[in-house]
Structure formats: C-alpha cells, structure tokens
Amino acid sequence: xxxxxxxxxxxxxxxxxxxxxxxxxxxxxxxxxxxxxxxxxxxxxxxxxxxxxxxxxxxxxxxxxxxxxxxxxxxxxxxxxxxxxxxxxxxxxxxxxxxxxxxxxxxxxxxxxxxxxxxxxxxxxxxxxxxxxxxxxxxxxxxxxxxxxxxxxxxxxxxxxxxxxxxxxxxx
Numbered sequence: 001x002x003x004x005x006x007x008x009x010x011x012x013x014x015x016x017x018x019x020x021x022x023x024x025x026x027x028x029x030x031x032x033x034x035x036x037x038x039x040x041x042x043x044x045x046x047x048x049x050x051x052x053x054x055x056x057x058x059x060x061x062x063x064x065x066x067x068x069x070x071x072x073x074x075x076x077x078x079x080x081x082x083x084x085x086x087x088x089x090x091x092x093x094x095x096x097x098x099x100x101x102x103x104x105x106x107x108x109x110x111x112x113x114x115x116x117x118x119x120x121x122x123x124x125x126x127x128x129x130x131x132x133x134x135x136x137x138x139x140x141x142x143x144x145x146x147x148x149x150x151x152x153x154x155x156x157x158x159x160x161x162x163x164x165x166x167x168x169x170x171x172x
Contacts (some may be wrong), residue, residue, distance in 0.1 A: 014015075079104065095125070096125070117166070145166065
C-alpha cells in the first residue's frame, strides 16, 4: 500500500464519530501505518477493530504486534473463504484496502453484506486509476444493495475513497 497522509486519515476516521461500542472490520493485504492509526483511533474511542489480513504473509508479519490488544484482533482471512461471518459479528464500518480483483467484487460484496449492520458503511480506498475504475466500483456496489455512494477524489494523493452504505431492511 502506498503512503497515506496522516492528517487525511484522521479526517477519514472522523466520519465514524464517537458513538461508543462501534465494531470495525478492515480487509487489507498491506499497510501497517493505516492499521496502526486505525488501531489507535479504535483504542481512544473504545471500538472493536478486526484486521482481516487477506494475504497470509502479511498476517504473519503483523499478528504478533496486536496479540495482546484488547480492542484489536488480527485474523488470517483469505478472500475466497465461504463465509465472512465470524461469531455472528456485525460491523458498523468496513474498511477495504485490499486489492479485490474485478471478477471477484460481486462475490466479495455479497459476502460482506452479511456482516455489515443495517445502515453500516463500507469505506474503500482504491488506487487512483481514473474515473473508469471508480465508476465500476460504484456500479458494482449499487448492484449489490449498497446505496448513498460517494466518491472522494481529492483526499489522498494516491487513492480515491468510495463510501457506501447498507440501508436498513435492504437485501437479506
């Protein structure tokens, strides 16, 4: 994962507000700096944070750093696993920084849909590749029952941010 600007990450995290007891999941294949900052943010707000490492080598690299954390759990989480539900957990926010191949996005979003609380949000950071890539993501999100989608193009130098919401009572 390319460098993310600290101040902009803090701004992005601020959209979560300070409601107690939020649960946050993060699908990632790299980016220790973002994980560390999100971990600190979750600790300061008493949120639960689950880091779903989609690459085993990355999991092995960071798992020991958080093994004693009360707020943060690091999981080896291959994207191809059949179910994303772990111990009936539903999350208020899902951060996605892992590379999700275009041919797997529909399956991924359907699996994630089951673990997002009603009115919960997906926050995707995708490498800047122009409007076509963002538009593909937005179309796929809409096809899979995510609404109120927004694109923030100027927050980070190397990434666009896409925020979308699972609306209450939509889908299964």
